[in-house]
Amino acid sequence: MKISRRKFFAGAGAAAGALTTSGAGIAAAQVSKTPKAAGLPDVWGQDFLYQWSPPDNVKRDISPGPNVIRLSNSQDITNREGTDYAKMFQTMRDNGWTACEAASAAWLSRKMPDSEITEMKAQLKAHDVVFYNIHCAGNIIAPDPDAERWQRHIIDAYHSAEACGCRMILTHSGSMYPNRNTAHPLNWSKAAWERSVGALKNICKATAGGKVMICIEPVNTEAINNPWAMKRLREDVGDERINCGLDIQNMAYAGVAFRMTELLNTTFEVLNGMIGYIHAKDFVWDQMLPGLSWAMNGTGNMDYEVFLAHISKIPDPIMYVEFLSSPEEYQQAQRNIRAIAERIGVKIHGTQPPQQA
Amino acid sequence: MKKHVLVLGMILLPTLAMAATPDFSGSWIRNSTGSDPMPNQMYWVTRGAAGGGGGGRGGRGGGEVTMTVEQDAKTLQVSQSNEIARKYTLDGKAHTRPTDTGIQKAEDTAQLEGDSLVIDTAEPFGGMPGNAILKIKETWSLSPDGKILTITTTRDIPARHETFKEVYTKTQNQPGAICSAGCIGPQ
Numbered sequence: 001m002k003i004s005r006r007k008f009f010a011g012a013g014a015a016a017g018a019l020t021t022s023g024a025g026i027a028a029a030q031v032s033k034t035p036k037a038a039g040l041p042d043v044w045g046q047d048f049l050y051q052w053s054p055p056d057n058v059k060r061d062i063s064p065g066p067n068v069i070r071l072s073n074s075q076d077i078t079n080r081e082g083t084d085y086a087k088m089f090q091t092m093r094d095n096g097w098t099a100c101e102a103a104s105a106a107w108l109s110r111k112m113p114d115s116e117i118t119e120m121k122a123q124l125k126a127h128d129v130v131f132y133n134i135h136c137a138g139n140i141i142a143p144d145p146d147a148e149r150w151q152r153h154i155i156d157a158y159h160s161a162e163a164c165g166c167r168m169i170l171t172h173s174g175s176m177y178p179n180r181n182t183a184h185p186l187n188w189s190k191a192a193w194e195r196s197v198g199a200l201k202n203i204c205k206a207t208a209g210g211k212v213m214i215c216i217e218p219v220n221t222e223a224i225n226n227p228w229a230m231k232r233l234r235e236d237v238g239d240e241r242i243n244c245g246l247d248i249q250n251m252a253y254a255g256v257a258f259r260m261t262e263l264l265n266t267t268f269e270v271l272n273g274m275i276g277y278i279h280a281k282d283f284v285w286d287q288m289l290p291g292l293s294w295a296m297n298g299t300g301n302m303d304y305e306v307f308l309a310h311i312s313k314i315p316d317p318i319m320y321v322e323f324l325s326s327p328e329e330y331q332q333a334q335r336n337i338r339a340i341a342e343r344i345g346v347k348i349h350g351t352q353p354p355q356q357a
Numbered sequence: 358m359k360k361h362v363l364v365l366g367m368i369l370l371p372t373l374a375m376a377a378t379p380d381f382s383g384s385w386i387r388n389s390t391g392s393d394p395m396p397n398q399m400y401w402v403t404r405g406a407a408g409g410g411g412g413g414r415g416g417r418g419g420g421e422v423t424m425t426v427e428q429d430a431k432t433l434q435v436s437q438s439n440e441i442a443r444k445y446t447l448d449g450k451a452h453t454r455p456t457d458t459g460i461q462k463a464e465d466t467a468q469l470e471g472d473s474l475v476i477d478t479a480e481p482f483g484g485m486p487g488n489a490i491l492k493i494k495e496t497w498s499l500s501p502d503g504k505i506l507t508i509t510t511t512r513d514i515p516a517r518h519e520t521f522k523e524v525y526t527k528t529q530n531q532p533g534a535i536c537s538a539g540c541i542g543p544q
Binding site: 054058060062261284286293294295296298299300301302303304305306307323324325329332333335336338339340343 | 399400401402403404460482483485486487488489490514515516517
């Protein structure tokens, strides 16, 4: 599976044709517009101003793509013995969700019998729900021995995803601290980079021959925190199964908080062909320090029109709504997303129950 | 007889005049006991804060809210500390203005309807591109003596419908002093 960076990206078109599973098929032709430096272009006054305001001429292409977006949310598919899968998937559909994922710790806590996997797959098909991901909030560069434990966990999740027909697993590069949500001062050092590459090479080696995507979620606090790093990571690991679990909100910081349209455009261009699925959140900057606050989808700094337009242009798009606090908030988020999508002609799979008075 | 007509006229004329064109001009202070709690007007933050609204007027919460209204035959201007002044044309037609962010457009329609003023606004939530459209409807009405102003606001986006009421008392003070609502705090 190991290939050189140059060979891999030079032959990206051919590689895309060779990738036949639903997940890996997303890794289509690459666009090689390597910037001189990671970051958005200057606007004006760069010798004395941070470039935090958007330019006047931001390109906003809100033309809809051909693909229908499936929505999923944090109501994971669970691995509880005796689960009524028909009821579970019907409930998801009744609430407008047509895709689902599993949280890895709970999912791997029980070895699911083959007969149950067969039943689960049959009910997924019957209800037209896609089980696409095992979500590992991993920290594969944590201080030893945690890093090795996390890598083994990711490998276990990979094999389970293969068995269940999921197209991907999701992890993070992580932090040099045990808690990946705590930014370590050396997370962006060469040592951290090499640790990320090494960890993923270990995972790829242990899962060689598989077709499931190994998606990395870039996050501000972590070693991989922007689209350019994500792309370079794949090149350095040299395995086309490395893709991106895109959470563009997790890449937002003061410098781009008001330039999200541009960050969206750039990210979808840089990561063209390597986006496994997309997280849907929103944020505002409402504090003195550059602490961004969680906001209801479609009410904050994310340009949801441009966001949805981009998503509708990638194959088999799935959008994962997360980090809200109640079923009501998830329905509110879905209403905003569906309304914005309808406004620009983007299609969303399934239907949402009517709003209660 | 003439005396009776005069007295009747003194009673009726101001009432008729007010019914024809209510005048909201003056300085107003928000009455916290008669008003609903104000949500965050700028943002709908989902964690660590009460839900909010986006766009519209007022809503700093906690501090004293004062407002100055200047009205003539064709326009009404609203000024508040910590808020961008709004000027509405009272012709019932849609007028476009920049959102507070300066990067999107809002559309206001204002008109006097009987004893009330109705202001409709439509804008992307928070004034940011690509957002859900927020529709705000404010209905202003005065008490018979003109000293109490009640503003009922409804806000609709696809995700939520909400209504709240604000009650203002007319004051002789000029509340135009910057930061009268306590905008300067510990930094």
